[in-house]
Amino acid sequence: MVIGVGIVLLVLGLILVTGAVDLPTSWENHIASDTLGWILFAVGVLAILLGLIVNHQRSRVTSTHVEERRDYGEPHRDVRYDDDRRP
Numbered sequence: 001m002v003i004g005v006g007i008v009l010l011v012l013g014l015i016l017v018t019g020a021v022d023l024p025t026s027w028e029n030h031i032a033s034d035t036l037g038w039i040l041f042a043v044g045v046l047a048i049l050l051g052l053i054v055n056h057q058r059s060r061v062t063s064t065h066v067e068e069r070r071d072y073g074e075p076h077r078d079v080r081y082d083d084d085r086r087p
Contacts, residue, residue, distance in 0.1 A: 001051075002047055002048075002050060002051035002054070003047070003048055003051040003052065003055075005047055006043075006044045006045070006046070006047030006048035006049075006050075006051060007044065007048065008044070009040045009041075009043050009044030009047060010040070010041055010044030010045060010048070011044075012037075012040050012044075013036075013037045013038065013039070013040030013041030013042070013043075013044055014037065014041060015037070016033045016034070016036055016037030016040065017034060017037035017038060017041060018037075019033070
């Protein structure tokens, strides 16, 4: 998921840097689209790199596999003794 968010931020940053889409004029007065584009680009690259590092570390972790087996063979028999045959 982090890699996907990084790609989206990277694409949005490149769109703003290249000027393919202009911000509304009310936003242009307060936000520099080039600067915002470079910030989104950098954050996108950082997110992709961190996502790849975390995924690489998850694959190297050794885990213990526990397998539980239950024997459903013969049902348990109730052994009853007469009073004189008790062990």
